[in-house]
Amino acid sequence: MSSRRKTNRLIGPMIAALLLASGVACAGVARGEAADTLYEGGTVLTMDPARPQVEAVAVRAGRIVALGSREEIHRAWAGESTRVVPLGGNTLLPGFIDGHSHISQALTLADWANVSVPPVGAVDTIAILVATLRRHAAQQAVAPGQWILAYGYDPEGLAEKRHVTRDDLDPAFPDNPVLLMHVSGHGAVLNSAGLALAGIDGETPTPEGGVIARKTGSREPAGLLMETAMIGAMGALPRPTHEQQLQALDTVQRLYAQNGYTTIQDGATDPALLATLRSAADAGALWLDVVALPVVMRPQELDAALAQRFGRYEGHLKLGGIKVLTDGSPQGRTAYFSAPMHVHGPGGEVDWRGKPFIAPADYAAIFARAWTAGVPVWTHANGDAAIDMVIRAHQEVGAKAADDRRDVVIHSQFVRPDQLDSYARLGIGASFFSNHAFYWGDVHVRNLGEERAFFLSPLKTAHEKGVRYSNHTDYAVTPLDPAMMLWTAVTRQSRSGAVIGAGERVPAQRALEALTIDAAWLYRDEDSKGSITVGKQADFVVLDANPLTVPAQRLRGLKVVATVKDGRLVAGQL
Numbered sequence: 001m002s003s004r005r006k007t008n009r010l011i012g013p014m015i016a017a018l019l020l021a022s023g024v025a026c027a028g029v030a031r032g033e034a035a036d037t038l039y040e041g042g043t044v045l046t047m048d049p050a051r052p053q054v055e056a057v058a059v060r061a062g063r064i065v066a067l068g069s070r071e072e073i074h075r076a077w078a079g080e081s082t083r084v085v086p087l088g089g090n091t092l093l094p095g096f097i098d099g100h101s102h103i104s105q106a107l108t109l110a111d112w113a114n115v116s117v118p119p120v121g122a123v124d125t126i127a128i129l130v131a132t133l134r135r136h137a138a139q140q141a142v143a144p145g146q147w148i149l150a151y152g153y154d155p156e157g158l159a160e161k162r163h164v165t166r167d168d169l170d171p172a173f174p175d176n177p178v179l180l181m182h183v184s185g186h187g188a189v190l191n192s193a194g195l196a197l198a199g200i201d202g203e204t205p206t207p208e209g210g211v212i213a214r215k216t217g218s219r220e221p222a223g224l225l226m227e228t229a230m231i232g233a234m235g236a237l238p239r240p241t242h243e244q245q246l247q248a249l250d251t252v253q254r255l256y257a258q259n260g261y262t263t264i265q266d267g268a269t270d271p272a273l274l275a276t277l278r279s280a281a282d283a284g285a286l287w288l289d290v291v292a293l294p295v296v297m298r299p300q301e302l303d304a305a306l307a308q309r310f311g312r313y314e315g316h317l318k319l320g321g322i323k324v325l326t327d328g329s330p331q332g333r334t335a336y337f338s339a340p341m342h343v344h345g346p347g348g349e350v351d352w353r354g355k356p357f358i359a360p361a362d363y364a365a366i367f368a369r370a371w372t373a374g375v376p377v378w379t380h381a382n383g384d385a386a387i388d389m390v391i392r393a394h395q396e397v398g399a400k401a402a403d404d405r406r407d408v409v410i411h412s413q414f415v416r417p418d419q420l421d422s423y424a425r426l427g428i429g430a431s432f433f434s435n436h437a438f439y440w441g442d443v444h445v446r447n448l449g450e451e452r453a454f455f456l457s458p459l460k461t462a463h464e465k466g467v468r469y470s471n472h473t474d475y476a477v478t479p480l481d482p483a484m485m486l487w488t489a490v491t492r493q494s495r496s497g498a499v500i501g502a503g504e505r506v507p508a509q510r511a512l513e514a515l516t517i518d519a520a521w522l523y524r525d526e527d528s529k530g531s532i533t534v535g536k537q538a539d540f541v542v543l544d545a546n547p548l549t550v551p552a553q554r555l556r557g558l559k560v561v562a563t564v565k566d567g568r569l570v571a572g573q574l
Contacts, residue, residue, distance in 0.1 A: 034079020035060045037538075037567060040070045042087025043546050046532040047094050047516045057092065059538040062566035067532060085574050090561050091546045093512065094531050095262025095539035096482050097519035099431040099470030100410050103266035103290070104273050105151075105185070106252045107245050109476055111140065113150040115180060117157025120479060125159045129180075130172050137176070144175040147237060151476060153180040153189065156331065156443050163213065163346075164189045166223035179233060184329030185477060187211075187226035187346070188233055195221055198233035206347075207231075209357045211334065213347045226346050227328045227357060245276040246285065253288045257571035259480050260541035260560040263289040263520075263529065267378070267410065267474075268323050270295060271304075281315030288565060289316050291523055293323035293378050297358060299365045306373050311524065320523055321376030321407075324366055325357045327386035330413055331440040333447065335383035337414070343447050353385065360389050367393040376406055378431075382413040391419060394426040401427035408522055411474075413456050414448070420458070423467045429522045430469040432457040432514070434488040435478040441492070441500035454501030459489055461503075463510060470519035471511070486511045486547060487556035508547045508555065538567035542574065 035058035044054045046067065056073035058066040066077055078084070113136035115123045123129045137148050155163045169178050169191035177194035181187075190198060202219040206212045210229030213222040225233055240248070256264045266273065269292040280286050294305045302322075310319045328334025333346045336354040345352035356363075363379075367390075370377045381387045390409055399405065405427055409415070412430040415423075423430065434457045436444070444453035455461075462469055471485050478484070487493075489511035492500045499505075520530025529537050542561040545554065562572030 033060065034082045035065055035073075035077040036081075037083045037085055038073055038078060039085045039087060039092055039540070040073065042089050042542075043091045044532060045091060045093045045512070045546070045548065047513060048531040048533045051533075054532075057532060057538075057540075059567045062538050062568070064532060064534055064536050064538050066534060087542060087574075091543045092532070093541050093543065093547075094516040094529065095541050095563060095565065096260045096515045097263040097470070097523070097525075097530060098256065098261050098265045098291075099472035099514070099519050099522070100267045100433075101265055101473055101475035101480065102185070102268060103249075103252055103264065104268065104270070105476045106255060107248045107273075108240060109151055110248070110251075111149070112181075113148070114152055115150045116152030116183070117154045121152055123152075124157060126164055126168055129153075129158070129164065130168065133169075133178065134172060137173075142176060146176060147194070148173060148176050148178045149181070149237070150179070151181045152183055154183040154331075156440065163222075163224050165215075166191045166195065166221070169223070177236075179237065182226075182329070182332055183477060184332040185474075186230075186329040186332050186334055187224060188230050189223045190225065190233055191223065194233065194236075195223070197236045198225075199236075200225065200229075200232060208359075209355050211345065211347045211349075224346060226332060226334050227355075239272070242272070242276055242279070245273065246280060249276070249280050249285060253286070254571065255480060256288060257563045257565070258560065260482055260543070260563050260571075261288065261480075262537075262539035262541070262563065262565045262570075263291065263523070263525070265291045265293065265320070267293055268295040268325075269293055274308075277317050281317035284315065286316035287568075287570060289313060289318070289529075291318050291320040293320055295323045295325075296366055297325065299362055299369070302366060302369050306370070306375060310375050318523075321378045322366075322370055323378050323380070323410075324363060325380040326363055326389050327354060327357050327381060327383050330382050330436075330447070331443055335414065336381075336386040337383040337448075338385040338388065341447050342449055354383055356386060356389065360392075363389050364393045364396060368397055371397045371399070371405070376408070378408045378410055380410045382411045384414050384416050384419065387412065387415050387419050390428070391422045391426065394422075394428060399426045401425060403427055406522060406524060410472075412469075414452055415455075415458065415462075417455075417458075417461060420462055420465045420467055423462070424465050428467075430462060430467055431522065432459055432462070432469050432471050433474055434459060434471055434485060434492070434511075435473060436488075437492040437500040438484070438488050438494055439478055441494035442496050442498065445498075445500070455504065456500065458501070458504045459506045459510065459514070463506065468518050468521050469514055470522055471514040482515055482560075483556055483558040485515065486558070487552070489514065490552050490555055508552075512547060538564060540564040542572070 040056040055070045058077040178191040180189040211226035213224035327336035517530035544559045
């Protein structure tokens with residue numbers, strides 16, 4: 001062996017040791033291989049407790065290969081072809097991971113009218129809502145007999161403080177069926193033509209787990225349908241074709257990327273959408289990571305669901321588990337509680353606790369089979385009685401935290417402290433929804449009282465009890481805005497300015513972890529994403545300010561400057 005070769009063999013390990021000692025992290029990348037890209041000139045928040053903040057990051061082939069000081073990274077990784085990206089004083093973080101939302105809704109809403117109340121929209125009276133529908137129908141050239149569809153409907157934000165009825169809609173739209181989707185996604189208001197197409201009249205019985213609001217002193221439907229009662233209405237709506245969904249997927253991914261997301265979720269995937277997502281994955285049309293949750297509501301649907309491939313990305317698509325719904329919406333008064341609400345139900349019901357969306361025995365059967373098959377169960381549960389169903393199902397199969405199954409209770413909105421203890425003991429994760437504090441915190445205080453309302457999405461207590469959790473927008477229930485989530489987690493401020501549970505506020509660091517490394521953990525992705533750590537995917541978001549140093553009220557105004565997925569710029573400019 002030549003002396004030069006001997007020297008080189010010695011120098012390589014020596015350099016690596018010196019770099020590590022000086023603070024440069026590296027991961028088996030051959031020396032002499034320059035990085036593709038260096039990010040520098042700003043703040044880098046890693047979400048890695050071993051190295052929380054650095055000056056620069058090196059990326060090669062879509063992976064993080066080093067991080068450290070600017071000088072160190074340049075010296076070790078800059079080559080002739082390396083692109084140096086100046087951050088311009090902005091803040092680089094791991095790409096945001098969507099804890100829960102609905103791609104399916106994003107694919108369809110482009111052709112729907114937006115009747116959201118302030119501050120999301122401008123509809124604050126029934127008259128303005130009707131005028132908005134008229135304007136939308138004219139702009140879309142909706143022909144007689146065609147559906148007029150709207151999203152964002154929230155009676156709590158209307159001056160009248162009541163539900164819209166068929167009688168409000170019929171005079172303006174005698175020749176068109178109309179459907180107003182409740183902001184929760186768990187209900188809708190239809191006019192007479194819409195009710196007729198849905199097959200709902202005075203003779204229609206109220207289905208188990210559903211609500212049909214009736215006209216006073218009559219069996220005639222007033223227009224509002226909730227939960228299982230709206231299934232017929234949804235089945236009557238026009239559906240986008242497979243080709244239309246494929247075409248819309250690129251637009252949807254751009255929407256998420258513009259908001260800093262590099263991993264996104266469809267939180268209730270039906271067979272048609274799953275087929276579309278698989279087609280897109282096979283064709284290379286997915287460029288963000290997509291986690292799909294096939295929805296199962298009856299034990300007989302399990303065979304088809306469990307036959308799917310779970311737990312591995314293929315063409316950026318992964319099936320993360322099955323989705324089951326146990327109750328409805330707290331703001332829609334269809335969540336399932338152990339004690340009555342302080343108000344009547346959506347159909348005027350007294351001593352109203354809500355109802356389970358699925359029979360407890362059916363849920364337990366679904367969960368037990370999924371457990372045996374090794375498939376995670378993501379359960380929609382808002383009220384504490386619905387959460388009890390999830391806990392009992394875990395207890396019946398003998399679950400424990402050491403099993404490391406990572407089942408998730410989506411929303412966990414009104415979980416009790418003792419239930420959080422069960423989460424920790426049984427190994428259940430949570431996907432919280434802190435935006436509720438702003439959008440419906442005042443409503444929850446009125447409907448449930450302060451004790452229950454102030455404990456909504458208890459991020460601080462859950463963390464103290466050792467429960468891993470993400471945070472989410474439930475898009476399109478609330479806007480796809482991670483800055484809003486940070487602000488609501490830190491301040492818990494309502495529309496009225498009240499603080500909804502001061503004791504459950506968390507610092508910005510904890511709020512960021514719920515959008516990054518802890519969300520990755522729930523997906524079993526913690527080894528590949530969620531922090532800026534050597535060896536992980538180069539998934540980044542660049543914000544215009546440091547969330548850890550700006551005043552709490554400034555968090556709401558943070559802007560996404562750019563989003564990077566697998567080392568490639570997918571939104572914004574750098």
